[in-house]
Amino acid sequence: MRPTHSRRAFIIRVASVSATLAAGGAMAEEDLKGFGSSGHPRRDGPVQFDFGVASGDPLSDRVILWTHARRRFTNLPVVMRWEVSTDATFRRLVSAGWATARSETGFTAKVDAKGLQAGRTYFYRFRTLFDVSPVGITRTLPTNDVQSVKLAVFSCSNYPAGYFHAYSEAVHAGAQYGVHLGDYIYEYPANGYASQDAAALGRTSVPATEILTLDDYRRRYAQYRSDPDLKQMHGRMPVIAIWDDHEIANDSFVTGAENHTEATEGPFAARVAAALRAYHEWMPIRTPDRTDLKKVYRSFDFGNLLSLHMLETRLLGREEPIELLDLVNPVTAAASFAAFTSPSRQMLGDEQVSWISQRMYESDATWQVFGQQVLMARMEFPVSILRALNPADTSPEAIAAGAQAVNDYLTAKATAALNPALLTPLQQALLNPQTNPKLGYNLDAWDGYPAAREVLLGTAAALGKRVVSLAGDTHNAWYSDLALLDGTKVGEEFATPGVSSPGLEAALSALSPAQTTSIFRGVIDTLKFCDTYRRGFLLMTFTQQAAQGQWYFLDTVKSKNYTVAQDYTATFEA
Missing domain, CATH: 2.60.40.380 (Purple acid phosphatase-like, N-terminal)
Incomplete structure (x- = not known):
């Protein structure tokens, strides 16, 4: 039996069909x-x-x-x-x-x-x-x-x-x-x-x-x-x-x-x-x-x-990540480091590299913007700190050892800036990249593929392009310089916080957000800003004069009652 309909439903349907006819969309x-x-x-x-x-x-x-x-x-x-x-x-x-x-x-x-x-x-x-x-x-x-x-x-x-x-x-x-x-x-x-x-x-x-x-x-x-x-x-x-x-x-x-x-x-x-x-x-x-x-x-x-x-960094070219522990373990370090630094180590794959190189060459836009997943800027820590900081071990002894390693390195760094003659032999060793090399703390990011990053950024530099990298993945907010291995600045990276996924405040729960920020800002020279404990989004405004990032942060994602604040802005001038 054909269903019956209320007068209201009938009127709504007649109005719907009438609207279609009025729009010139008669069926x-x-x-x-x-x-x-x-x-x-x-x-x-x-x-x-x-x-x-x-x-x-x-x-x-x-x-x-x-x-x-x-x-x-x-x-x-x-x-x-x-x-x-x-x-x-x-x-x-x-x-x-x-x-x-x-x-x-x-x-x-x-x-x-x-x-x-x-x-x-x-x-x-x-x-x-x-x-x-x-x-x-x-x-x-x-x-x-x-x-x-x-x-x-x-x-x-x-x-x-x-x-x-x-x-x-x-x-x-x-x-x-x-x-x-x-x-x-x-x-x-x-x-x-x-x-x-x-x-x-x-x-x-x-x-x-x-x-x-x-x-x-x-x-x-x-x-x-x-x-x-x-x-x-x-x-x-x-x-x-x-x-x-x-x-x-x-x-x-x-x-x-x-x-x-x-x-x-x-x-x-x-x-x-x-x-x-x-x-x-x-x-x-x-x-x-x-x-x-x-x-x-x-x-x-x-x-x-x-x-x-928009770059694909997962399934087309990315080789299997190398574990950080294998790089800092004396037994496995040599073989792992050889694979890690191999000039053929892939992140994007040859076909995608050729495509992005051609696209940048053809573009006459003021800004070349990479929309991609993981941090491209170098987020490197000296091995002395990486060996001591273990997020899986939150015992008082482990926390104390990590804090001491961070303090020792930052003290040596500050002493070198003020008066290098005052550096002790131990401090000189901490600052020597041969005896205390730097490695990315997250090798799932571009830090795990240094040669591939150098090719991409080097291509942009050779073409004279102004580069902005947009990144996600870490659940936290970051703002950094993009530089070649020789220190040449190619562009800047603006990284968005997560919409809801927990960030470093969960992984480094033994540290306050202020302490975590102090460590990252103190150790990483190219890092200009970070927020390691709030969720939100990034609003990018591009003009011919500048690329401006505004970070919006939520006070909670655990309640339907919340506040939002826009309390940091960064500007990259063209």
């Missing part, structure tokens, strides 16, 4: 076949757009539009009309077409809306005969003489760790475009990393197991995309995204990952295939090469102001 008889006969859609149940809408990968004349659409009572495909308008009432359509959400794509649908004008703001939506998605706002890229662009930079959004307030705050801060540098989801089970408060927050991971299969990854994306702050951000600005490791498995590289055991979890290649298929389904990303979903490196030109190059 032809042939088009109606996609929806079935007039009585059928309600038998299948209303179409639900539970995860809102999103846009991404904007170009000057097009943008990717995304939604998830599913009927309440069936798994039948959902045929939709998508519409782009210059006004929120959709009376002036500038682009429209058809899309289908099917079970084969997890009921997601993406289209490349073309025929748009550069540097314009548009409204968009998806609709069936009776049901309409939320309305989204998107923007195309500007061309020619561009004076200013605002980018909100995000990383490390861990659903069970806390609320995603940073996403909605970026909307309030006036960002025009979003840049997500990875760890959009996390792969751990419900009782895994940073989940101790999940039940109390109502944010327990789904599925409860670690995600391995395509269905697992789809369900995890669905949970994250249900977050209201994330939906608001996606609905208000186009996002340019790249994955890091947790979209697959922790500390991923070409042939494996720290958090993957083939004996019990199956081939790593199968997990990568499932993870990347889900990523391309659920993210508003243009897929450059459908035969190889790993190839997502791509560029976005904002006129003559900046070229944003």
Whole structure:
């Protein structure tokens, strides 16, 4: 029996059809076949757009539009009309077409809306005969003489760790475009990393197991995309995204990952295939090469102001990380150091290096911006400190030994700055790179691939380019110089704090944030600013004169009541 409908529902539907006609989008008889006969859609149940809408990968004349659409009572495909308008009432359509959400794509649908004008703001939506998605706002890229662009930079959004307030705050801060540098989801089970408060927050991971299969990854994306702050951000600005490791498995590289055991979890290649298929389904990303979903490196030109190059640093070229303990252990140090410093050691892979070199050569923009996952600036500590500081050992004795090693090095450094003649033999040894070399404390970052970093930055320097690196991964905020091994400054790095994942305040819980900051700032010469204990986002404003970073910090991600502060700004002049 055909279901009955209230008068109110009938009026809403009549108004919906009338709006379509008024917008010049009247459906032809042939088009109606996609929806079935007039009585059928309600038998299948209303179409639900539970995860809102999103846009991404904007170009000057097009943008990717995304939604998830599913009927309440069936798994039948959902045929939709998508519409782009210059006004929120959709009376002036500038682009429209058809899309289908099917079970084969997890009921997601993406289209490349073309025929748009550069540097314009548009409204968009998806609709069936009776049901309409939320309305989204998107923007195309500007061309020619561009004076200013605002980018909100995000990383490390861990659903069970806390609320995603940073996403909605970026909307309030006036960002025009979003840049997500990875760890959009996390792969751990419900009782895994940073989940101790999940039940109390109502944010327990789904599925409860670690995600391995395509269905697992789809369900995890669905949970994250249900977050209201994330939906608001996606609905208000186009996002340019790249994955890091947790979209697959922790500390991923070409042939494996720290958090993957083939004996019990199956081939790593199968997990990568499932993870990347889900990523391309659920993210508003243009897929450059459908035969190889790993190839997502791509560029976005904002006129003559900046070229944003999104780099893939996990699955295309990255060799297996070398363990820090193997470099500082006298037994394994020689062999490990030889592999570590090898000029052929890869991070991006030859093909991607050739691509980014060509893109920088061709670009005449004021700023060359690397949108990539991990810290590119050198975050190196002397071995004397690395041997003493062990985050896994928080005993009083270990803490005291670490503090002493830090104090000894900083005292020697201060003495050398004031009066080198006063240095003792022990202090001279601490400052001698031959007897006390410096190594990155995190070799999963570019510090673990020094030759690859030198090639990339050296290429930029040879081309005379002004470089800005945007980075995530660490959950903390950093601002540093980018320099070659000989000390030549090539650019600066602005690193965003995590949206919700805990930072160094958790790993170095025995130290106060002030002490941690003092250690990092004291030891690392190229480091200009860091915040090691708060979550938030980075707002980058590019002009022809400067690249300015503003860090926004939240006082908590554990409560729906919070405050946000913008209390540090850094400027890199052109």
